[in-house]
Amino acid sequence: MTCTSLNWGSKLLIAALLIAGLSADSLTAAETLKVFVLAGQSNMQGHGKVKADPKANGGQGSLEWLVKESPKKADFKHLVTDSGDWVSRDDVQIWYLGRQGKLTAGYGASEEMMGPELGFGHVVGNAIDEPVLLVKLAWGGKSLGQDFRPPSSGGTVGPYYQEIITQTKTVLKDLPKLFPEYASHQAELVGFGWHQGWNDRINQAFNDEYEKNLANLVRDLRKDLSAPNMKFVVAETGMTGPTETHPRALSLMKAQAAVAEYEEFRGNVAFVGTRDFYRPKEESPSGQGYHWNSNAETYYLIGDGMGHAMLKLLKPASK
Secondary structure (H helix, E strand, O other), X not given: OOHHHOOHHHHHHHHHHHHOOOOHHHXXXXXXXXEEEEEEOHHHHOOEEOOOOOOOHHHOOOHHHHHHOOOOHHHHHHHEOOOOOEOOEEEEEEEEOOEEEEEOOOOOOOOOEEOHHHHHHHHHHHHOOOOEEEEEEEOOOOOOOOOOOOHHHOOOOOHHHHHHHHHHHHHHHOHHHHOHHHOOOEEEEEEEEEEOOXXXXXXXXXXXXXXXXXXXXXXXXXXXXXXXXXXXXXXXXXXXXXXXXXXXXXXXXXXXXXXXOOXXXXXXXXXXXXXXXXXXXXXXXXXXXXXXXXXXXXXXXXXXXXXXXXXXXXXXXXX
């Protein structure tokens, strides 16, 4: 900004700011809050066990076991403080259907569980200079074919598609009340993470139209959230691991990957393979294959993978 383009009043104000040690950009630049929506069904809710329960495979596969006992514990030391408490990030906040606060362990399906939000939030929080808000919208047992059905797919619009739109807009509108520390920030909806698929994977009709519905979901969410440039990351529904052979499961995962290859989505939609994150029940708190055996490392790695994929799409905005 040059003084030759300003009137004398503006020049005097800028001079006063400069004397006070502020730049002319302080006149107009508002701080930005980067907002990411994380949506899906029960595996986006998150069923990874936080506490090590001796009755659940001796605690193996829980988040507490991961940071204290696992051979990989050095890779996860950033999740705990020197005193052993869970880290709460000042620069990453989360709102999950009325539960809110600083990102930490315990924002899963219950306060005793965690999901992809933890890994995702740590990755984007480390890379982005501005503060981050995660808006998590997830409900168990929901299909894309019916519950999340986007308008462009025809038929009845899914009630949970409508919930995503309504809840996201409400959080952004109520931001000064929900997060007073960000009252002066300009909220920018920059990314959307999707982890869902089990209910379509077990229904042939939903399975057959999954690719069409997912592509329409991306288009319709961008339109209805007034965020045409919003980046979109799809995490594979690979909860039965790399040895999966069921035709419907393979078909659905193929459909999820295919959408990211559409010409219109190149560079703005990414697919994250997750089957390698699967941990067998012998290494996990449960044998619930549809919930990734409740393994905390698995859920963390899904979020971590989604976060890194999002950063590639947002490359100019990250550090």
